[in-house]
Each structure stands twice: as structure tokens, then as C-alpha cells.
Amino acid sequence: MPRKQRDYGPVTVYQTSAPAVRTPSRWWRDAIGVSVATTVLIVVALWVHGGGLQDLLPNGPASAGPMLSSLGRLTGLVSADLLLLLVLLMARIPVVERLYGRGTLARWHRLVGFTSVNLMLAHIVLITLGYAAAAHTGTLAELWTLIATYPGMLLALLATAALILVAVTSMRAARGRLRYESWHLLHLYAYLGVGLAIPHELWTGTDFLSSPAATAYWWTMYALSMAAILGYRFGLPAYRTLRHQMRVEWVVAEGPGVWSVWLTGRALDRLPVRAGQFFNWRFLTGRGWTRAHPYSLSAAPQPGRLRITVKSLGDDSALVQRLRPGTRVLVEGPYGNLTAERRRRSRVTMIASGIGVTPLRALLEELPYRPGHATLIYRARTGADFTFQQELEELAKRRGIRLFLLPGKRADWATLNGPNASEQWAPAGYGDGIALLHRLVPDLAWHDVYICGPQGWMTSVSRAARALGVADDQLHTEEFTW
Template identity: 50%
Template sequence: MTTQQPTRPLRRIEPRETGTGRVPRATTGRRDVPSGPPRPQQRPFVPVGVSHPPLWWRDASVLAMWTVLLIVVALWVSGGGVQSLGTLGGALLSTGRLTGLVASALLLVQVFLMARIPWFEKAWGQDSLARTHRLVGFTSFTLMLAHIVLITLGYAAGTPAGLWGTIVDFTLNYPGMLLAIAGTAALCMVVVTSYRAARRRLRYESWHLIHLYAYLGVGLALPHQLWTGQEFLSSPVATVFWWGLYIVCAGAVLVYRIGVPLWRSLRAPLRVVHVRRESATTTTVVVGGPGVARLTAKAGQFFQWRFLDGPGWTRAHPFSLSAAPDGATLQFTANRAGDGTSRLHRLKAGTRVLIEGPYGRMHPGVRTQRKVTLIGGGIGIAPMKSLLEGLAQAPGDVTVIHRVGSEQDPTLAAAIDETARRRGARYIRLAGPRNRARDSWLPGWADAWDDAGALQHLCPDIAEHDVFVCGAPDWMDRVRASALDAGVPADRIHLERFQY
């Protein structure tokens, strides 16, 4: 691959005046894109040798979560939770215990969802897992705050010490409470920095480090629950259930977040093979070694990467593959966006690499249709290039739409154009600053065009396609909305977010 401009003109959209207003027209160096009526619906297409992920595992995991919550409620009922609702103080205490129990269970579910368990990850994909993790996390945190307030008010209602005296008594005299307060503070810090407004103000490295305090918060809360929580010790069944839940979650994290990646990296070391600059702000890194052949990576997936090149190596960064795996090397392309990515261009050949993965459901195995449209914005074109190389296809099956901020941006353009020509795919490059007049995935010079209509004109039979999307989160949301408006079913739109 080279960073020089391709020898023939890249496809781009240009305006064409019609009797009904301006609409997009895609042109190439050889021919205009046809804009006739959509072709008849084709039968679902599954490439030979590529199996669909076991989606029933997702349903099974949801059922397991609800089963855990039902058991929690059942244990609360069997422990006299309902009978205690007769008085105000009893109702506050009993409801407070229930919210605390459910909050604890959801907190463990939240940890379990991000433990990188292969079966769950294949069924959900990191995008869906992370969004579910976020929803469960905020729910758990809200219930935890309700637990603190209700329990405090409940005890205060039954003692002459009053509210402040109860708080002091809790803090100083109840076993594990100081640890629980520290754990709650850690969880508050994690939750506050998880809001999008706060997340966007933090460097990825800082956010990642703060997020690890969630494990500390869970660990500090455990002694309080076991020493003072009667529902944890009320019966052998409750004790086994809660201890089992903690052991399963801790085991999942230790095995799949630490053990498996470390074992893979030590068993078959990976090292940097080559580093090249694609542009002033974009770098491609090629990694090789005996461990590559043992991985089951697919085009479009991503890994968590750590480079043992000095300070900061402990922090992993998610980068998607920018080339289809060939069994000998893995390649990713990243923009300079923080401390971790800014040093990529300084990596030396031979640098040791630790990886976690592969992750993500944005790969050929989720494909259901013969026709595919790949839409990438900025550096989000990297996994689209990988998919273009890895998808089984006949000429005309694949369309690539590449959204860039400037016509002079060379990132992966030459390689995509060459691959598209060789494989008979259509490559459309949309260059220009973003539209500041309205929210749109199109460039600013396309202000008069309807988002969904432009997509349909670029790809008239888009409703018959699988659509893969990668780019900035808000931009992906707009592309997804346009694809839905253009008639693409929701289950045929595949995307991967790295910010939640």
C-alpha cells in the first residue's frame, strides 16, 4: 500500500440540477453510478465457510440476568422483607435492603458483561455489551444511592439520635462501613466521568485509569455486605448464592481479562514488524509473530493493544484491523488523539506487543445479504478497508463510501481504490468539511440534499444491503438514521462504537 494519490480519479459526489432541486450524483473516472429502480429482492447470502455468531447466547444471557434478579427478590421475600413493610421505619429499612441487594447484583452483572467472555462477546459484540454495561451501571448506581438514603432514614426513624447521629453511628460502629464509604466514593467517581460531557473532556488514558476504580469499589463494598447484610447470611442458600455470584464474576475477570491475554502473549510472542506514516496525523502499525496464526481474527474486528515501549504500556487502546488477517501479520491504522496514539509513529521494529481479542461483531460473519455497503468516516475507514479485503464478493457486490474532511487527506485512499478496482467494488469518496448548518453525515457542500435520499442515490438498492458503519459516534448515529430511512432493516446495520 502507498500513500500517493491513485492514478485515476476517485469517486466523489457532485451536484446536479434537476427540476425538483439539487440531488447527489456519484461520478467515477469511467462511468456514472446507475440510478435506476432497485433490483428485485435477492435471497439471503452467507459466504461459504463463515458461520453466523450464536445469537441465542444473547437471549440466554438476558434470561440468566433476570433469573439472578428474581433469586435476589425471592431471598429478600423469604427473609421477611414483605412482613417488614407494616411500619414506616420497617418499610424504609426493608425497601432499602431490597434496593441494596438489587444494586449489588446489577453491579456484578455489569462487571461480568465486560469480562471479555468469548461466548458473550461473540453473541453481543463489544458495542452492544458496552451500551448494556452502561445502562446496567447507571441503574445499579441509582439503586445504590436509594439504598443509602432509605437505610439511613429507616434507622433514624427508630432511634432518638436523629439523622445525623445515625450517620455517625453507621460510620464509626458498623463493621465494614468505612470501606463501603470508600467504595461508594470510587464508584461515584467512575459514574461521574462516564457521563458523555465529562468523558469528552478527559483523555482516553485518564478515563481508562479512573474506570478501573470500579473494581476497587466492588471489592471495598464486599466486607460491608457480608458483615452487616442479613440477607447475605440469613440462610445457607443465600450465603452460597452471593458467594457464588462474587466468585463467578471475579473468576471471569481474572481468567478472560488477565489470564487468557497474558497466556496468549507469553505462549506465542508478538512484535512490531513495520511502522509507516499514512499522513501527518495517521500511523499504520504491522504486528507479526507465531501467535498470529493461532488467533481467530476476522476482517473488521478490533484488539486491545499494549506496546512494551516504555511508560504507559499498561494502558490498552482499542484499534480495529485495517487489513484482512493473512495468518502472518495483523495491521491497524490509528489517528493521533492522545498520549497512547501519539507515540505510535515512534515504535521500533521488534517492540513486544500484548493484545486482547479479537473483539466485535463487525465482521463478515454477521453478513446476511449478497450486497454490502461499507461506510467509513475519517479513521473509521480502517475497518472498512479490512472488510473490503475480507468479504467474499463478486464484482458489483460491495460499495465503499469514504467520508473525509479534506480532498487532500490520503489516509488509506490509494489502497482502498486499488483493492476496489481489483475486486470490482465501487469506491465513493465524499470530501469536505462537515455541515455546520444542520446535523448531517454529508459534507457541508451537500447542504441542500436529504441524507437518506443521498444514500439512496449513491446506492439505489441500499435496502437490499447489509450496511457496515464506523466513524465518530454522532456521525455514525446520523448514518444509521439515514440508512433506516432508506429502508435498511435495523438488524442489517452493523457498527462499532469506542465511546459510550
């Protein structure tokens, strides 16, 4: 039963207290979270076992050096551990991707990445200060001695430079100025950083080899990370590409600047893909094949056939219209968890903006629901910009979907992340966004809500849905941004 009422001007909003459903995936999510925390505890335990804690205890005037060095070792070890977890997080391990989704993983990636780099910097400062205090030398002189005389330190310096480069280019201000391709290429330097840091960890980092347990732990972590990257980022995509031999079947214009590409291949029914998911695609046309682009399926997978629909927004997406039948395709994926698996309720509402309609259209085809239990709210700039309008109207008629097309200019996007953000998702002229959403779907709190579109707009719709009582486990989102 609805529990609490809140007033949003002209509408009264009911907030549900319906219990969260505990699914096996939740259990696995907790288990993975606990394992991640355990690795950090293991690293701290190994440091304690190696005498790290004793070095922190004050032991006369000469204790500053060992204390600082010990803290330096701890920060270095945790930083190295987080870096390996980071590699595992982004290895695109299917079960991890399915459990957490791209958005959550990307947020963790940022948090763990910046924490690791900060700890690495603290490690460098503390170790240098500690060694300088012990040797009674100046800090810069000690830093030079460390780099010039300790084995593996020159490579560690290069590793530091690579990781700082990745961190700086990932800061929002810098990232916004870079093309996706440049940012992505620079980001690969993180792997270089991880690799170049290993020699100094083995040759000078006593904690790595201080006991058989420490040696086993670190080699296991390195082996797991390497295997995950090789297996899931290279092996699995290569296997799927070779196994399914996908090719372009034909290309159809869907509207201004929008084309659908139909793809065929071998044994496509064995490809574990669901409506709502996306692949990273490379079309072997000669131009631009080195850059993979993510496109979602725009139709539920059919026997022996898949469809994607692409809006021309830049160099490579504009080339899609010129694809010839028979063009070979390299794929990575499927990825994304905007799928039927996330469903919690019998009623469902889909909210799309622009080309973000693609995965939602596929889901509306695949999901089971009773007539009247599914709603699609679709905003676009003008009437001509509604991709699949005819298809959607036919689907709506056939399956009893409540379809709302909202044409109109964007509201002021500058305010999308401001205090009134939840009022701005609707196009200009539709008034308060929460009131509109409530008018369109009065019982939204009882629905699963799937949202897809650009980032700022999605933040706004999600806030409006939450204000109407939709719980986090009922909200399923896919951003079309990197």
C-alpha cells in the same frame, strides 16, 4: 418485496419488510438476557424468603421502621446484584462481546451502572430512616451510629465514595472534560467499591447469609465475577501475548499523519481474529506503554502477519511512527463484532469516515461477494486524506467493488444530532444525505451496511440508512470513540 414507499423530496424510498434472520447467536442473546433478569428475580425471592414482604405490611404505629429497613434491604441487595452483573458485563467475556458488540455493552453498562448507584443511595437513605424510626433517634445521629458501630460500615462508606466518584465522572458533562486515561483510571475505582462493600454485606447484611441458598447464590456471583475479571481481563491477554510474542516488523507512512504498522509473531494463524476486529495495543518502547490504545486491523489477517493503521491524533498515536522493527507488543483482544459473522445479505455497503476506513478495508478484503455486490462510500476532508486510495482502487478493480470517494469539509456537525441529522452525514455541498445515499446505492434496503467513524457522524449515517429501509439487524457499526 419492498412494502411501503416514503417520499424524501427528490427521491422515492422503498422500505423493505424482509424478515429478520434468526441465528443461533440471537438465541444465545435471549438466553443471556433471561439469565440476567433471573438473577434479579432470585435476589427478590431471597428477600421475600427472608421475611422482607411481611415487614412491608402495616403493623401498627411502629411499623414504619421495619418497612423502611425492609425496602432498604431490597434496594441494597438489587444494587449489589447489578454491580456484580456490571463487572461481568465489562469482563470482556469473548462470547458476550461477540453477541452484543461494544456499543450495546457500553449502553447497558451505563444503564446498569447508574441504576445500581441510585439504588445504593436509596439503600443508604432507607436503612438510615428505618433504623432511626425504630430507635426513635434523629436521622444524622443514626447515620453516625451505623457508620461508627456496625462492623464493616467504614469500609462500606469508602465503597460508596468510590462508586459515587465513578458515577459522577461518567456523567457526560464531566466525562467530556477528562482525558481518557484519567477517566479510565478513575473508573477502576468501581472494582474497589465492589470489594470494599463485601465486609458489610457479610457482617451486617443478614440477607446474604440468611439461608444456605442465599449464601450459595452470593458466593457464586462473587466467584464468577472475580474469575471472569481475572481470566478474561488479565489471564487471556497475558496468555495470548506470551503465546504469540508479537513484534513490530516495519512501519510505513500511508499519508499525512497516518502510519501502518506490520506485526509478526508466533503461530498467528492460531489467533482467533477476523477482519473488522481490533486489539488494545501496548508497544514496549519505554514511553507510554502503560496506556493501551484500540486499533483495528486494516488488512485481513495474513499468514504470520497482521497490519494496523494509525492516524496521529494525540500523544501516543503520534509515537507510532517512531516504532522500531523488533519492538515487543502486548495485546488484549481481539474484540469487536464488526465481522463477517454479522452478515445477513449477499450485498454489502461499507460507509467510512476518515481513519474509520481501517476495519472496512480489511472486511472488503475478507468478505465473499460477487462483483458489483459490494460498495464502499468513503468520506474524508480532502483528496490527500483518503488513506489507502491506491490499495482501495486496486481492490475495487480486482473484486468489482463500487467505490465512491467523497472529499469535502464536514457538514455542520453541530446539527448531527438534531432533527435533520440524517441529512448531514455527507460532506458540505453534497446536499441531502438520504438522497445522496439513495443515489449511490438505490437498493440499500437489501444490503448489509457496515459503518465506521466518529460517533456523531455515525449516528447521522445510521439514521439515513434506516430511513432508506435498512433494518437494525443489517446495520453493523464500530465507533472510534470511548
